[in-house]
Amino acid sequence: MPRIQLDYSLYLVTGREFLPPGKDYYESLEESLQGGVTLVQVREKDADTGEFIEVARRTKQICDKYNVPVLINDRIDVHLAVGTAGIHIGQTDCPLPLARTLIGPDAIIGLSVRNTDECKRAIEQGADYIGIGSVWPTGSKDIKGRKCLGPDGTGEILDLLDGTGIQAVAIGGIHLPNLPQLLHGSISPKTSNALDGVAVISDIVASHQPRKASEALREIIDSFKRARKGLEGHKGLFGSTSSVSGGLSREYLVEKVQGLMRVLEQETPLINQLTNKVVMNDSANVTLAVGASPIMSTNPRDVYDLSPAIGACLINFGTVDDKEGMKVAGRQANVNRKPLVFDPVAVGATSYRRETAEELLAHWQPTIIKGNAAEIGAMAESTEVASRGVDAAGAGFKDPGAIVRALAKKRAAIIVLTGPEDYISDGHTVLKVSNGSHFLEKITGSGCQAGTLIACFAAASRSYYLNENEPFEDDSQLVQGDMLIAALAGILIYTIASEVAADRPDVKGPGTFRSALIDELYNLTPEVVQQRARVEIL
Incomplete structure (x- = not known):
């Protein structure tokens, strides 16, 4: 029979050991298929042959109802007994050439690869697809002694597949x-190859609602694939065309910022801020000054319960002493689709901060990342700007617009680079703001206060979207709302207020300026923003 063409988009690897108490395996499987799983691999590490065959047989019966193919992990005999679409093997399982001889030319063979050398062998041996990993630490496999690939390492392997036809x-x-x-x-740096799909175990199998878990994963995968095909245009804030569709002007941007100022005043969203102790009081005060409501909760249990009620979450790890709370707060912000602003303070200054950032980013996806040149440089793995504690050292980036655009694409987040001039990008458009004192x-x-205001306006943008039910096709984010405009609003409001404060006759230096800044954030009007905003579209 001709070889079947597989859709690898959402590839479920079974694992009965991960089922939640009281959840039946076959019930969970069918719900996951209803949610959008496109391919199933039956993985039974501890079952004897008879049990494995029975599990595989019943799995195939259910999958056949949804026209979803089934693969068998490792066991060629089980594949032959049940008649599945093919097998998946690891580096220490049956060698691929021998497996091909045993199962024939039309069955699918997938091979796990952990590095470029293993990928090259997979290409030479004729694998139909490869499973790249482990991307991040996982509880389903012992990876002690091996470094996780991360998205960058995954992209390096994808480079090798160009022109091979291997998925x-x-x-x-x-x-x-x-x-x-x-x-x-993970989009490969040389060839722009992208993943054909992702293999998931516990995020679906361990869920009490596997259908909803699968639907949520498929939503992200499908929107990413649409974006890859060029279907990226979406309706932005207040129903106007968004940044990725072109047609921007200074007037348009300022109008949208003015609109968010009004939304923020009307909605007074609650902003949870896991921020450093040095700035906590001032951050709370600037939140109040622009019309939002601050809360500085860090306890893991507390932030979990608070997440449904907040408008946005800010994670600023300037003092990095509540990492567990940051993990939970960020994860729950994603789960509840609340904007998540990440301020990786001094991320390039120490190995501990770099490792902490990697750990946090493996737990959750930020909506907006804000940092100075040293911090954004460290995130972008650029050597142009060095870190000196929390400050940046050196002359700055030669092309800051290119840096923020590339990092926004890589991280699937809005990037805000602060400095004498501020740069903001969604991976397509780059905005330059020249206000400030x-x-x-x-x-x-x-x-840190700029990050606070970005979070405030991100909450306002989301609130507007929900209240007005604007049509919005979001190709990468977990949060709906125009986050490019939200980031711009936070930066513009803060820098314009600083200019107004600095012009006051009672400001004699940094001490009086600090108090005046909070006053002017409170007093700032949309009209002043219109007059003073210095925004360029690069």
């Missing part, structure tokens, strides 16, 4: 919050 899925530690980061961040450099936590 690729990623596996290992993949869940809803980090899926956008993986899909965008030199006094901002002379007070502690000015960058």
Whole structure:
């Protein structure tokens, strides 16, 4: 029979050991198929042959109802007994050439690869697809002694597949919050190859609602694939064409920022801020000044319960002493589709901060990432700007617009680069803001406060979307609302207020400026924003 063409988009690897108490395996399987699983691999590490065959047989019966093919992990005899579409083997299982001889030319063979050398062998031996991993740490496989690939390592392997016709899925530690980061961040740097799908175990199998879990994963995968085909246009804030569709102007941008100012005043969203202790009081005050409501909760149990009620979440790891709370807060923000702003303070200064950032980003997907040149440089793995504690050292980037655009694409997030001039990108459009006062450099936590205001306006953007039910096709984010405009609003409001404060006759230096800044954030009007905004579309 001719070889079947598989859809690898959402590839479920079974694991009965991950089922929640009281959940039947076959019930969970059928619900996951209803939610959009496109391919199933039966993986039974501990079952004897008879039990494995029975599980595979019943699995195939259910999958046949939904026209979803089934593969068998490792066991050629089970595949032959049940008549599945093919097998998946690992590096220490039956050699691929021998497996091909045993199962014939028309069955599918997938091979796990962990590095470029294994990928090259898979190509030479004629694998139909490869499973790349482990991307991140996972509880389903022992990966001690091996470094996880991450999205970058996955992309390096994808480079080798160009022109081969071999498909690729990623596996290992993949869940809803980090899926956008993986899909965008793994696009190969040389050939722009992308993953054909992702293999998931616990995020579906361990769920009490596997149908909803599968639907959520498929939503992200499908929107990513639409974006890859050029279907990226979407309706933005207040029903106007968004940044990725073109047609932007300074007037348009300022109008939308003014609109968000009104929304923020009307809605007064609650903003949870896991921020550093140095700036906590000022961050709360600027939140109140622009019309939102602050809460500074860090306890894991507390942030879990709070998440449904908040408008947005800010995670600023300036003092990095509540990492567990940050993990839970970020994950729940993703689950509840709340904007998540990440401020990786001094991320390039120490190995601990770099490792902490990697760990957090493996747990959740930020909506917006804000940082100075050193921080954004570290995230982008650029050597142009060095870190000196929380500050940036050096002359800055030669092309800051290119840096933020590339990082936004890679991270599937809005990127905000702060400095004497601020740059904002969604991976397509780059905005440059030239407002601000030199006094901002002379007070502690000015960058942190900018992150606070970005979170406030992100909440306002989401609130507007929900209240007005605007049509919005979001190709990468877990959050609906125009987050490019939200980031611009946070930066513009903060920098314009700083200019107005600096012009006051009672401001004599950093101390008086600090108090005046909060006053002017409170007093700032849409009319002043219109007059003073210096925004360019690059």
